[in-house]
Amino acid sequence: MNTFFLIAIVVLIFLVIFQISKASEYVSILKGEEKARKQNNKINGFLMIAFLILGLIGVWWCNDLLYPKTLLPHGAGSSEGNSIDTMMWITIVITGIVFFITQILLFWFSFRYQESDKRKAYYFTHNNKLEIIWTGVPAITLTILVVFGLKYWFKFTADAPKNSQVIEITGHQFGWEIRYPGRDGILGRKNYKLTDPAKGNPLGVDWSDAASHDDVHVPTTMHVVVNRPVKLVINSQDVIHDVGLPQFRLKMDAVPGTPTTLWFTPILTTKEMAKKTGNPDFVYEISCDQMCGRSHFTMRGVIVVETQKEFNEWWIKQRPEYLKAKQFLTTTADSTKTVALENHQGSIIK
Amino acid sequence: MNNEEVLHEKPLVVHDAGHAIHEHHHQSFITKYIFSQDHKMISKQYLLTGIIWAVIGGFFSVIFRLQLGFPDQTFPFLEDIFGHWAKGGRLDTEFYYALVTMHGTILVFFVLTAGLSGTFSNFLIPLQVGARDMASPFLNMLSYWFFFLASIVMFSSLFLQTGPASGGWTIYPPLSALGDAMDGSKGGMDFWLTSIALFIISVLLGGLNYITTVLNMRTKGMYMTRLPLTVWSFLFTAILGVLTFPVLLSAVVLLLFDRHLGTSFYLSDIVIGGKILPNEGGSPILFQHLFWFLGHPEVYIIALPAMGITSEVISTNSRKPIFGYMAMVGSFFAIASLSFLVWAHHMFVSGMNPFLGSFFVLFTLLIAVPSAIKVFNWLTTLWKGNIHFTPGMLFAIGFVSLFISGGLTGIWLGNSALDLHLHDTYFVIAHFHLVMGVASMFGMFAGVYHWYPKMFGRFMNHTLSYLHFWISFIGAYFIFWPMHYEGLAGMPRRYYDFSNWESFKMFGGLNEFISITAIIVFAAQFLFIFNFFYSMYKGRKVTERNKNPWHSTTMEWTTPIHPPHGNWVSEIPEVHRWPYDYGKDGRDFIAQTEPVGADESKH
Ligand SMILES: [Cu+2]
Ligand SMILES: [Cu+2]
Numbered sequence: 001m002n003t004f005f006l007i008a009i010v011v012l013i014f015l016v017i018f019q020i021s022k023a024s025e026y027v028s029i030l031k032g033e034e035k036a037r038k039q040n041n042k043i044n045g046f047l048m049i050a051f052l053i054l055g056l057i058g059v060w061w062c063n064d065l066l067y068p069k070t071l072l073p074h075g076a077g078s079s080e081g082n083s084i085d086t087m088m089w090i091t092i093v094i095t096g097i098v099f100f101i102t103q104i105l106l107f108w109f110s111f112r113y114q115e116s117d118k119r120k121a122y123y124f125t126h127n128n129k130l131e132i133i134w135t136g137v138p139a140i141t142l143t144i145l146v147v148f149g150l151k152y153w154f155k156f157t158a159d160a161p162k163n164s165q166v167i168e169i170t171g172h173q174f175g176w177e178i179r180y181p182g183r184d185g186i187l188g189r190k191n192y193k194l195t196d197p198a199k200g201n202p203l204g205v206d207w208s209d210a211a212s213h214d215d216v217h218v219p220t221t222m223h224v225v226v227n228r229p230v231k232l233v234i235n236s237q238d239v240i241h242d243v244g245l246p247q248f249r250l251k252m253d254a255v256p257g258t259p260t261t262l263w264f265t266p267i268l269t270t271k272e273m274a275k276k277t278g279n280p281d282f283v284y285e286i287s288c289d290q291m292c293g294r295s296h297f298t299m300r301g302v303i304v305v306e307t308q309k310e311f312n313e314w315w316i317k318q319r320p321e322y323l324k325a326k327q328f329l330t331t332t333a334d335s336t337k338t339v340a341l342e343n344h345q346g347s348i349i350k
Numbered sequence: 351m352n353n354e355e356v357l358h359e360k361p362l363v364v365h366d367a368g369h370a371i372h373e374h375h376h377q378s379f380i381t382k383y384i385f386s387q388d389h390k391m392i393s394k395q396y397l398l399t400g401i402i403w404a405v406i407g408g409f410f411s412v413i414f415r416l417q418l419g420f421p422d423q424t425f426p427f428l429e430d431i432f433g434h435w436a437k438g439g440r441l442d443t444e445f446y447y448a449l450v451t452m453h454g455t456i457l458v459f460f461v462l463t464a465g466l467s468g469t470f471s472n473f474l475i476p477l478q479v480g481a482r483d484m485a486s487p488f489l490n491m492l493s494y495w496f497f498f499l500a501s502i503v504m505f506s507s508l509f510l511q512t513g514p515a516s517g518g519w520t521i522y523p524p525l526s527a528l529g530d531a532m533d534g535s536k537g538g539m540d541f542w543l544t545s546i547a548l549f550i551i552s553v554l555l556g557g558l559n560y561i562t563t564v565l566n567m568r569t570k571g572m573y574m575t576r577l578p579l580t581v582w583s584f585l586f587t588a589i590l591g592v593l594t595f596p597v598l599l600s601a602v603v604l605l606l607f608d609r610h611l612g613t614s615f616y617l618s619d620i621v622i623g624g625k626i627l628p629n630e631g632g633s634p635i636l637f638q639h640l641f642w643f644l645g646h647p648e649v650y651i652i653a654l655p656a657m658g659i660t661s662e663v664i665s666t667n668s669r670k671p672i673f674g675y676m677a678m679v680g681s682f683f684a685i686a687s688l689s690f691l692v693w694a695h696h697m698f699v700s701g702m703n704p705f706l707g708s709f710f711v712l713f714t715l716l717i718a719v720p721s722a723i724k725v726f727n728w729l730t731t732l733w734k735g736n737i738h739f740t741p742g743m744l745f746a747i748g749f750v751s752l753f754i755s756g757g758l759t760g761i762w763l764g765n766s767a768l769d770l771h772l773h774d775t776y777f778v779i780a781h782f783h784l785v786m787g788v789a790s791m792f793g794m795f796a797g798v799y800h801w802y803p804k805m806f807g808r809f810m811n812h813t814l815s816y817l818h819f820w821i822s823f824i825g826a827y828f829i830f831w832p833m834h835y836e837g838l839a840g841m842p843r844r845y846y847d848f849s850n851w852e853s854f855k856m857f858g859g860l861n862e863f864i865s866i867t868a869i870i871v872f873a874a875q876f877l878f879i880f881n882f883f884y885s886m887y888k889g890r891k892v893t894e895r896n897k898n899p900w901h902s903t904t905m906e907w908t909t910p911i912h913p914p915h916g917n918w919v920s921e922i923p924e925v926h927r928w929p930y931d932y933g934k935d936g937r938d939f940i941a942q943t944e945p946v947g948a949d950e951s952k953h
Binding site for chain 1: 517522524531532533618619626630631633635669671676677699700701708712719725730734738750771773814820823832835840845850853854873877932
């Protein structure tokens, strides 16, 4: 019934519009087409300037309403993010100036130079000086933006700082797996053909590489230490995913067969950021930003940024993945090693 | 081939002046309306198919906007339409992605490529350069029918049990290569690839024809520097298409090999659904390079015709010459050339070599220079004009506004460091919908409203046109402007539901607003569609008196009201001047066909 009414109303509105439009055509013929055309011209000319004024008010109002919901008011959670915000502000100002000048001119000219019997259009075909100016000025402005952009781009894509904490993150349909190197600071080798979740090896770690024996695997939630650079080694097991870190202002694809890396320096703990944003439920989320299948939108990870002390407390409770997988290995690894492995924490706790 | 040869080769068309109209009457329904070789009819076929696709593609966006705007509500009527894809009135997530994918594919390829340049290149090139038809009317006809076949294949994929392709219009493998990765990558993807392969053939046949016609079949006196900017834009569009679509074809063929022949071009180290695949050594990034080598120029294949139409319409209705004609041509050339050197700006976060990335940043931002020149030239054309707000003119002004708004954000996204943050967020959606989606759609509307009297010999209703413009224009900004803010909050695109995300769930009300506006704007398009078809039969007739209704200088208006196949009844007129003599020496306009007077001033 409801839908029926809705459809009826829509049809009615359309019918009314069509009738009015048809009638207006007859009226214009009666009135004299030239006169009707000029009248329409006036109306549209007025609407041009009205659109400009209401549009500018709308831009301001929309900004007032939505700016607080963006990431900009609270600053980034990483030092790289703050650089990106700076760059974004420079870009906002430059493109903003161009936006307002050109849009105002466009609608002002449309209004100002609408057809009038008193005016003759000005025959103006070209002017080299003008054209050189508006080729040159954008070129120079863009050079400034390119220089800024590339400065940061090279900085962020350069090798991670030496003291970075290395963490591996692997995407799959539809979740994230996190792997930490143990005391040796080295992530054990992987071979995707060894993948076997039933035998405690969902990531395809090659246990014959001894470096893998102290690696820790946790699902979904990554713990990192504030103010210490983090270097992510990014993998995918199936299709392309993307590690999206909105509060850190970075992202990088997870490509099967081609590991990628990304590093950043978190500068605010989760708790500090919760206070800063005024949202007690705040978490740093990892969003998959590359379409990866039917549940793409559920592919969520979490990064907990905490103090070294809090991190240590968490780390102490983790056990190497090898301990669980060992029981499935046909040639059981040297059992005397197990005791040592229980004490794997050393490397990450400074 | 020159014009006369075409006539001799195809005696059916026009033997000589006297026979032209006569022959026209002899054509059967099939040769006149279906397997027509008349560029004007083929153009209308493209336009009609484009309109049908636009309705379907637009309708899909309305459906997925329902999900985005009202994630907790159910809409029982959806189940009536889509059956098991919308059980209980809620879209299946897989089907949501299918809708998103089809929306993108349809709009980018079928509407804004075929519907836009297919329609207007076909219609305007011969009429504006003074040719009786395309260089090869037969290949031209084939071009349409390959497009038609592509359409049939794509349309039938909607009825597959496993649904149409659903991995996004960019169909990145491995997602698109593996049936186990999602349902849409099963049969639907084969249909998609077949359809696009057919479509590419259509584009190539069409493009070669357009290029040849512009280069070889201009009438006497129509030097390249006397071509209207529309024709220049179609020429560059065709060149771009001919050089880049074959690369997409190679990407498509290799993907088909990976899907069915066990090759590993794009596949390596994959475990999916518990299965360990044997493929090693392939690179998914290779596909992205091939895809975007077309994909970026494709943006200009869509945008250039709209720019050409806008230039023409703005100049005519300002009653002023286009400002900086040579600069306009030069910037077309610059944009077209640069567009080959920027494709990897879509891949900044794919793990590409950062040093290589820096070149793509440079060239991408460089494109802003010719784009800026264009905008300034349009503005200067308006300045001190005597503006007639015809419906076409309104859409052309709308194009400029949208092109500025969407173009400026390209400067953000092309700068790789900012792209690290904004990539694949709603900021990108806002950017490309404004600059190439809605803007080019506006270019297309401008073209239809402006050349409708030439196409059908009747006028469209102006009141409906004005309403259509203002609702669409305001609606476009209502929909896409706030999306920038969602992007600045990092909100990812292609999400079915945001409610479980602490970072993105605060935009519920806004998404609802956007969806409602989208529905209204979609409904408003029926004002156009009704107007289009109604006026074809009932519109005010074009008469000898207003045969050139906008007082244009260009050649198409010198043809009869209903031009026969062959376009001019007697000899093709000779051209004596450039196409922008508006307001010269106190005269409103001087047609291109008018000889230069003895005491005429130089421009
Ligand atoms: Cu994913
Ligand atoms: Cu691009």
